[in-house]
Amino acid sequence: xxxxxxxxxxILGAGYGGLLTTVRLQKSLGVNEADIVLVNKNPYHYExxxxxxxxxxxMHHDRVRYDxxxxxxxxxxxxxxxxxxxxxxxxxxxxxxxxEVSYDYLVIAxxxxxxxxxxxxxxxxxxxxxxxxSARQIREHIEYQFAQYGTDVEKKEERLTIVVGGAGFTGIExxxxxxxxxxxxxxxxxxxxxxxxxxxxxxxxxxxxxFDPELVKYAVSxxxxxxxxxxxxxxxxxxxxxxxxVAKGEDEVEEIKAGTVVWAAGVRGNSVIEKSxxxxxxxxxxxxxxxxxxxxDEMFIIGDCSLIINEEINRPYPPTAQIAMQQAExxxxxxxxxxxxxxxxxxxTPDIKGTVCSxxxxxAIGMVFGKKLFGTKASFMKKMIDNRALYMIGGPSxxxxxxxxxxx
Ligand code: FAD
Ligand code: NAD
Numbered sequence: 106x107x108x109x110x111x112x113x114x115x116i117l118g119a120g121y122g123g124l125l126t127t128v129r130l131q132k133s134l135g136v137n138e139a140d141i142v143l144v145n146k147n148p149y150h151y152e153x154x155x156x157x158x159x160x161x162x163x164m165h166h167d168r169v170r171y172d173x174x175x176x177x178x179x180x181x182x183x184x185x186x187x188x189x190x191x192x193x194x195x196x197x198x199x200x201x202x203x204x205e206v207s208y209d210y211l212v213i214a215x216x217x218x219x220x221x222x223x224x225x226x227x228x229x230x231x232x233x234x235x236x237x238x239s240a241r242q243i244r245e246h247i248e249y250q251f252a253q254y255g256t257d258v259e260k261k262e263e264r265l266t267i268v269v270g271g272a273g274f275t276g277i278e279x280x281x282x283x284x285x286x287x288x289x290x291x292x293x294x295x296x297x298x299x300x301x302x303x304x305x306x307x308x309x310x311x312x313x314x315x316f317d318p319e320l321v322k323y324a325v326s327x328x329x330x331x332x333x334x335x336x337x338x339x340x341x342x343x344x345x346x347x348x349x350x351v352a353k354g355e356d357e358v359e360e361i362k363a364g365t366v367v368w369a370a371g372v373r374g375n376s377v378i379e380k381s382x383x384x385x386x387x388x389x390x391x392x393x394x395x396x397x398x399x400x401x402d403e404m405f406i407i408g409d410c411s412l413i414i415n416e417e418i419n420r421p422y423p424p425t426a427q428i429a430m431q432q433a434e435x436x437x438x439x440x441x442x443x444x445x446x447x448x449x450x451x452x453x454t455p456d457i458k459g460t461v462c463s464x465x466x467x468x469a470i471g472m473v474f475g476k477k478l479f480g481t482k483a484s485f486m487k488k489m490i491d492n493r494a495l496y497m498i499g500g501p502s503x504x505x506x507x508x509x510x511x512x513x
Contacts, residue, residue: 112139112444115199115208117189117377119145119173120153122408122429122436123214125498129437131181139444142206144185144199148173150498151237153216154426154491157275159240160367161282162248162290163466166237171507176499189215192381194401210403210443212436217372217409217424220387226344227270231368234275243367250364251294263362265301268349270341271370272307273314274462277324279369280305281464284331303333304361306351308340308370313462320470323479327464336361341370372424374410386412389424394452396436405439407432413455428455430497461487466511485512 114130116123127143134141151170158164177184187201192211199206219233232243250264257264267283269276283303291298305312305328312335313321325335336351343350348363374388383390383398389412390398396411398404408429413422422428432453439450461471461483469483478486488509495503 111137112209113142113207114139114210114212114440114444115142115144115206116212116214117144117192117199118214118216118375118408119143119147119150120214120216120408120429121426121494121498122216122433123212124150124173124176125430125433126212126214126407126436126440127182128176128498129434130440131178133437133441134181134444136181139440141182142185142208143173143177143182144187144189144201144206145173146186146188147237148186149237150176152491152494153236154494156234156236156240157279158282158466159237160232160234160243160279161286162244163282163286166241166244168507169240170237171499171503176503189377190380191377192383194381194383194404197403208403210440211405212440213375213378213404213406213410214408214429214433215375215377215410218375218388219368220371220373221368222371224341224343227341227368230344230346231270231366233368234279243365247365248290248294251290251296254296255294261364262300263348264364265296266348266361266363267301267303267365267367268361268363269303269305270349270366270368272305272309272312272335272337273369273371274460276305276307276369277313277328278463279367280328280333281331281468282466284328284333285465285467287332298332301332302363304336304363305333306336306339306341306349306361308338310338312337316460316462317472317477320472320477320479324462324464324470327468331465341368344368372409374412378406378410385410389421395439395450396432396453397439397450405436407436413453415455422455422457425460426494427457430494431455461490463487488512 149170155169159166159169190200192199221227254264340352341349348361350358353359378385378388390406391412396405409424415422459473463469469487471478471483492504492508
């Protein structure tokens with residue numbers, strides 16, 4: 106594409122993918138080279154990877170977020186606080202709740218949404234760890250149930266039961282935080298700790314399916330010590346105002362009564378993708394190696410809205426912040442090349458350094474550069490990963506302001 110005027114780059118979403126693309130572009134492009142517009146629902150960015158902490162109440166939600174204006178140069182980037190409704194790809198226009206914005210190049214980085222697989226009642230009665238509002242709601246709902254228990258004349262024991270659907274990384278990290286929070290919460294609400302039930306229901310035959318069995322064993326035994334009960338090989342079939350219905354054997358079902366149900370059993374791409382008529386699988390778009398959408402040379406999709414196949418196992422890479430940030434770096438490079446009229450674009454190869462799963466603030470398991478880590482070492486590594494993400498977007502000052510430094 107030869108540019109006769111300054112091209113306009115519009116980035117949708119200020120999460121890991123969108124915000125890193127923006128800060129990289131504001132460094133690589135001069136003000137005379139392109140107009141850069143960032144659109145995000147909120148005036149703040151939140152660390153999606155810390156939301157389980159805010160949800161359990163072990164970290165205040167303000168610690169999890171920071172103002173976009175703290176990291177974006179307003180002389181170089183025009184920030185629009187609005188919600189994206191759809192993209193009119195033929196007209197190259199993004200429809201917002203309160204207006205429209207046209208583009209020459211578009212980056213869609215709107216993140217994921219809970220995947221409910223059509224299971225009845227989940228949308229109505231279960232909570233999910235998705236953003237600041239939902240995290241705050243989970244924390245307050247659990248507290249409300251505990252407070253209500255105290256005032257109930259006829260005690261409903263299920264108010265003190267929390268069901269977590271899914272023992273993937275999100276479910277396990279949330280359980281770790283819940284386990285740590287519970288003694289303090291019980292003390293605050295004068296509740297006998299032994300009356301509280303935290304039940305994790307997982308459809309697969311193991312916790313953290315596919316992860317290293319020795320690490321999984323460590324996680325399960327540590328979470329059990331904190332009071333978590335695992336129901337493995339048990340699929341949630343329905344969610345009701347009173348709890349959940351699970352499959353029991355071939356054709357039997359069982360009701361588990363619970364005052365709180367948190368659904369943490371997977372994500373899909375943002376619904377804006379499907380609303381915009383872009384071909385997708387569960388809201389995720391199989392992008393070209395240069396991260397552009399097939400048939401749309403002006404459109405990049407990154408993060409949880411994108412789908413990248415791991416050729417070794419012929420399955421999609423799980424959507425992670427690690428991948429979203431690597432994609433952001435390449436997207437900024439490729440956009441810079443396009444603005445400078447170069448057709449030589451880089452291709453994306455994920456560089457998976459490992460996975461670390463926290464089990465509360467003080468414990469974790471991980472596989473990093475092929476090495477197994479447990480306990481304090483893994484927990485230290487997890488905090489370093491969290492701090493690195495801050496550093497990549499906001500440099501040392503953001504790490505000082507928001508970083509995690511409690512290492513023991
Ligand atoms: P996000 O970072 O989620 O950002 C999306 C942005 O788009 C948000 O700012 C949102 O407000 C905005 N937005 C959404 N819809 C609209 C709209 N309609 N209009 C305007 N703005 C909108 N991955 C790891 O690699 N390591 C981890 O340790 C890890 N831990 C996790 C822990 C939890 C509890 C969860 C839920 C996920 C975790 N993940 C982790 C996965 C990781 O968070 C995601 O893969 C990553 O956030 C995806 O980045 P993204 O840029 O696509 O979306
Ligand atoms: P996931 O898809 O990784 O795990 C979902 C779990 O729910 C699976 O174990 C699945 O078997 C189970 N499940 C599905 N349907 C069920 C049902 N009906 N009843 C009971 N269980 C059911 O999803 P997630 O944990 O939400 O993670 C989402 C993404 O975020 C993943 O890519 C993950 O790797 C990433 N993540 C990474 C970290 C980390 O690296 N520390 C932490 C959190 C999330």
